[in-house]
Every structure is written in structure tokens, then in C-alpha cells.
Amino acid sequence: GAVVSQHPSRVICKSGTSVKIECRSLDFQATTMFWYRQFPKQSLMLMATSNEGSKATYEQGVEKDKFLINHASLTLSTLTVTSAHPEDSSFYICSARDPRQDEAFFGQGTRLTVV
Amino acid sequence: QKEVEQDPGPLSVPEGAIVSLNCTYSNSAFQYFMWYRQYSRKGPELLMYTYSSGNKEDGRFTAQVDKSSKYISLFIRDSQPSDSATYLCAMSEGGTYKYIFGTGTRLKVLA
Numbered sequence: 001g002a003v004v005s006q007h008p009s010r011v012i013c014k015s016g017t018s019v020k021i022e023c024r025s026l027d028f029q030a031t032t033m034f035w036y037r038q039f040p041k042q043s044l045m046l047m048a049t050s051n052e053g054s055k056a057t058y059e060q061g062v063e064k065d066k067f068l069i070n071h072a073s074l075t076l077s078t079l080t081v082t083s084a085h086p087e088d089s090s091f092y093i094c095s096a097r098d099p100r101q102d103e104a105f106f107g108q109g110t111r112l113t114v115v
Numbered sequence: 116q117k118e119v120e121q122d123p124g125p126l127s128v129p130e131g132a133i134v135s136l137n138c139t140y141s142n143s144a145f146q147y148f149m150w151y152r153q154y155s156r157k158g159p160e161l162l163m164y165t166y167s168s169g170n171k172e173d174g175r176f177t178a179q180v181d182k183s184s185k186y187i188s189l190f191i192r193d194s195q196p197s198d199s200a201t202y203l204c205a206m207s208e209g210g211t212y213k214y215i216f217g218t219g220t221r222l223k224v225l226a
Contacts, residue, residue: 034212034213043121043203043217043218043219044159045216046214046215049213095212095214103161106158106159108157109156109157109158111156
């Protein structure tokens with residue numbers, strides 16, 4: 001299957017700071033990428049849909065000013081958690097749609113811990 | 116009511132057993148049904164992908180979709196300790212890649 005790389009895999013930051021997470025499609029161009037959040041023992045919850053060259057579409061209840069998404073190229077989408085708080089600590093996972101295979105592939109996830 | 120319901124487990128079975136994992140859903144517009152396996156602290160990896168109703172088999176894995184009952188299943192034959200993981204069902208409507216996930220079922224296969 002196609003490869004989606006997410007970086008960093010793990011990050012610890014202080015409360016009040018911002019953290020950027022990158023999601024890259026390594027061997028295909030992804031016009032659409034998705035960002036999910038997964039709390040312990042819970043399901044993946046879709047946060048937003050990221051479309052290259054346009055504004056992201058956020059799911060209900062997700063603060064777009066807090067979770068900034070930029071999809072500046074066909075192979076890169078970034079999620080920035082601004083003014084992070086301990087309750088933002090979670091596992092963040094991206095997926096990218098591969099139009100060649102009509103399937104979305106997931107990154108390995110980023111574990112964010114806010115202290 | 117959640118759109119997708121899945122028993123979180125944990126489900127413990129002996130090696131070699133047949134495992135049955137299930138999800139129910141409420142949105143009749145779902146057309147694509149997926150099963151993912153997720154190891155601890157890793158991203159999910161796709162196991163099976165089914166469009167609409169019917170069965171699909173791949174090695175030791177069989178996926179079944181019953182749209183009339185809004186019920187999907189994943190069967191694992193001859194289960195192995197390496198199958199121990201969390202299994203997530205996911206669904207989407209036609210033409211979108213917005214996947215709605217179940218909570219995942221934690222499976223433990225005992226050697």
C-alpha cells in the first residue's frame with residue numbers, strides 16, 4: 001500500500017505552547033488528507049478534512065482557531081495545536097487519500113503530551 | 116446513539132480459535148466498510164475493505180456485511196498470538212473518505 005509518514009511520533013510540550021505535526025504522503029499526491037484524534041481506549045474521531053489549496057473543513061465541536069490545518073502542497077498537511085493544554089494530550093493520526101487506489105492510508109500517529 | 120457501535124472487549128481466545136468481531140451502525144448511507152488492525156501506539160492498518168453487502172475473504176480473514184441488518188463482521192480463522200491487537204471497524208458514505216470508526220475491540224490470543 002501507499003506510504004503516509006507522520007512526524008514527530010512523540011512530542012512533549014509545555015502548557016501554553018504550540019506544536020506542529022506533519023503528515024506526508026511519500027509516494028503519491030494526496031489532494032485530501034484527514035486528521036483524527038484518539039483518546040485512550042476510545043475510537044478515532046475525525047477532527048477535520050484538509051484539502052490542498054483551500055481551507056480545511058472542521059467537524060462539529062473542533063475549534064479551528066486552536067487546531068490550525070495547512071495543506072500547502074499535494075504531499076504535505078500540517079496540524080498545529082495552538083496554546084496547548086493538558087486536555088489536548090492525545091494520539092493524533094492523519095490519513096491521506098490515494099486516488100490511484102481509491103483508498104485512504106494512515107500515518108503512524110503522533111502522541112502529544114502537554115505538561 | 117453512536118453512529119457505529121462496537122464492543123470494546125477485551126476478548127481473550129486460545130491460539131487456533133475462530134474469532135468473531137462485530138459492529139452495528141445506524142447510518143443507512145454507509146456503503147464502504149473497513150476493518151483496521153491497530154497495535155499499541157501505532158496507526159491503524161487496513162485489513163479488509165468491502166463495498167456494499169456480501170462476503171470477502173483474504174487468507175485467514177473473512178469480512179461480512181449485512182446492510183439490511185446494519186451489521187458487519189470480521190472472522191479470523193486459526194488465530195495466532197500475533198493477531199493480538201485492537202480491531203477497529205470503519206465506515207464511510209459513497210464518494211467520501213470520511214471514515215467513522217467504532218471504538219475498537221481489543222483482542223488477545225493466548226499461546
